[in-house]
Amino acid sequence: MKSTGLNINFQENAWWFIIANDQILLQPQGDFIPYGNLDDLPLSAELVINKIKLGVYQSSPCYLVTLPEQHDLGFGEYDDLRFLLGRVDDLLFEMAGRAFQIKLFYQTHQYCGQCGEKMHPINWEIAMKCYHCEHRCYPRISPCIIVGIRKENKILLALHRRHQKSNNPIYTVLAGFVEAGETLETCIHREVYEEAHIRVKNIEYVASQPWPFPHSLMMGYIAEYDSGDIKIDQKELCSADWYEMNNLPNVPNHGTLARQLINKLVNQSGQQTAPLSME
Structure with a gap:
């Protein structure tokens, strides 16, 4: 996994997995997961500055956006991940599940379990590393x-x-x-x-x-x-x-x-x- 940082393509069509307070933002129609580019969706560059690429679904990239609280973005409502079970394609549900697991991983690995120092994300894979003791962690399965x-x-x-x-x-x-x-x-x-x-x-x-x-x-x-x-x-x-x-x-x-x-x-x-x- 690699964070895009400041490299944001506003014209890129993508799937947006927006999670806040352990719920995901869903649209009321279609595949439920918001799809489009940033010009079409009311997502500010500030909100997606640290978007994380999850993978690709139907030839379009999928991004995780974690919000500190449930912002009213003017479209859709927040709901539990279980809502999507049996309602969307299996691969799309798996991508949504991946989003939740990646979010949980970063949330629960802020500090090193070996020495207690601050952990830092690695920008070429899904991992956190402690540069004090060189301990590296990957998502728990x-x-x-x-x-x-x-x-x-x-x-x-x-x-x-x-x-x-x-x-x-x-x-x-x-x-x-x-x-x-x-x-x-x-x-x-x-x-x-x-x-x-x-x-x-x-x-x-x-x-x-x-x-x-x-x-x-x-x-x-x-x-x-x-x-x-x-x-x-x-x-x-x-x-x-x-x-x-x-x-x-x-x-x-x-x-x-x-x-x-x-x-x-x-x-x-x-x-x-x-x-x-x-x-």
Whole structure:
């Protein structure tokens, strides 16, 4: 990543990821992310002087602009990043997630964790460096697994404490962070047993998804039930049970890896009824 500093091209069409107070500025139509050049958008040179290039989407550059507070720029409204899930192209959502992770990285690495001195951004890569002790930091990425488990024509779904809502509870598959020294497969076996007290077999990799809440990389799998009776970890879960694939409760929205795993298990079973959509 490289900051453009004073080198601002006012005629350049670009995607603008404008973040303030952990929310992103969204337009009410189209792809939601503001697009255009600085002459078309009410963005002053002062606001974008330290814009950061995130990458390229649809042949146009993408820039992160971090504001100290939510300025009324005369267009759009600020909203949570989750609003974009399932509403925009996956690549555009990933770019928005990248914007949030880069912002968090610079925000939380102002001082050296080794000697305590001030850190400084490096202008040719995404990194911060302490010139006192030469310690260098890169954005944190936390690997985790997420697994859909099948038992005949049923799926194991759990109500996580973080997902509990009195008016619209969301039931999803099991997930957990990879610990030091673990393989992904070892993590699956451990997390499933810790959270539900069952064993699984025939683990199959499906896909991965960056998950910027705040900085995870999720590796998605499906597996088959092997043995054991459900006994939940009450610190993590409110409940867990086997649900018939043609009669599922509210599940995660399209755009999530959890939904992709659930859909894959339903399709493999040959059931006719698709999972319910989350509102």
